[in-house]
Amino acid sequence: MKYTLRQLEVFLATAFHENLTRAADSLAMSQSAASSALRDLESQFEVQLFDRVGKRLQLNELGRSIRPRAQALLEQANGLEAALAGHEEIGHLRVGATMSVGNYIAVGIMTRYMLEQPGARVELEVANTSSIVRKLVNFELDLGMIEGETRHPDLKMLYWQEDELVVFCAPDHELAGKPWLTDEDLMQAEWIVREQGSGTRQNFEWALHGLLPQLNIKLELQHTEAIKRAVEAGLGVGCLSAITLGDAFRRGTLVPLPVPHRDFKRGLYFVRHRNKFISAGMRRWLELCQEESN
Structure with missing residues (x-):
């Protein structure tokens, strides 16, 4: 050699x-x-x-x-x-997660992983889908957890669980309380949405195909919490993962808006480089994620 x-x-x-x-x-x-x-x-x-x-x-x-x-x-x-050497260390992991997954799911999994493996370290990077994909391709991350899909030829995807986007508004918004929204309602609304490059924005555009040129996008924000605050303040209507909205719906600070004729379902996926060696740590992380979804 x-x-x-x-x-x-x-x-x-x-x-x-x-x-x-x-x-x-x-x-x-x-x-x-x-x-x-x-x-x-x-x-x-x-x-x-x-x-x-x-x-x-x-x-x-x-x-x-x-x-x-x-x-x-x-x-x-x-x-x-x-x-x-007779052992396979479960240790340092570099995980990238998109906003909804990173802020609402991955932190709990990281806690379980680190408590289970004393001395283990997890670097959790929360960013949008395009950033996670770029770093996986460049071997800067071991594993990605994303909303929606990527078709990059160097990456391999594994389905994790189902998720759904929900359209929502403030309780005193003019659309609040409607039994369902029509396409006309969707086109007349002022939207506060995630930025281009995010999985949530990708799925939002897929769900509202045919209406995109007529939609009134008032604000594009990078952070889920910023969108929720803006919608609570009455600046418009939002569309985010159901994962991120449960507490606000229970408090009554935001209310869901049914759109039954549009498909807002999507998948959450694990992503890794096709040539990435699957370590013991990666395997255990994936097991914990599957346990979390059951």
Whole structure:
């Protein structure tokens, strides 16, 4: 074998940091040692994996093509090492979750995971779907939990559970109390919705297909709570996951608006890179998520 696992570590760290000094620091190596490892990897195969742009090292086409396989190989080697040592550590996880899932479901799962595994650490990043997808593709996250679907060829999706969007307003809004909303009501309403790139916005647009050009989008906000506050203040009508609205409906600060002729159901999904090694920690996290949904 012409390459070493250490060379792959340097290659992947450099791809992530786009800087050899920061890559060396992340691996607790000297810059000269990291530079030598990367130079040896390229020279052994007479290839160039990076384009040098000033002080940045950007993956070229060849580098991008082998990165997922190098990542998978290194993670499998680490898993094999743990198995040979007689234990498979359940530890550090990097999880990305979209707003509804991250703020209303994932925190509870994270608590169970960390209580079950003393010393385990979970980095939970809450962002919109497009941001989660981008970081999964770049191996910056181990696992994603998203609303709606992604068709990125490098990612694999696993259905988790059903969810549903709910149209809602303040209790003193003119639409409150109507037995159901017509398409005419939907077009006349002033909407406060999630931003482009979010799974909730994607599902909202799918549910209201055919009406989008006529909808009055008054505000686009990135945060679920901000949308709820704006709707409570009477600024318009919102549409969010049922997961996020239960407390407000029980308090009576917001009320649901039935739209029976439109399909607001959607799925919640787990997402990972196709070449991502499934660690013991990832498996246990998925088990806890399934327990939560039962």
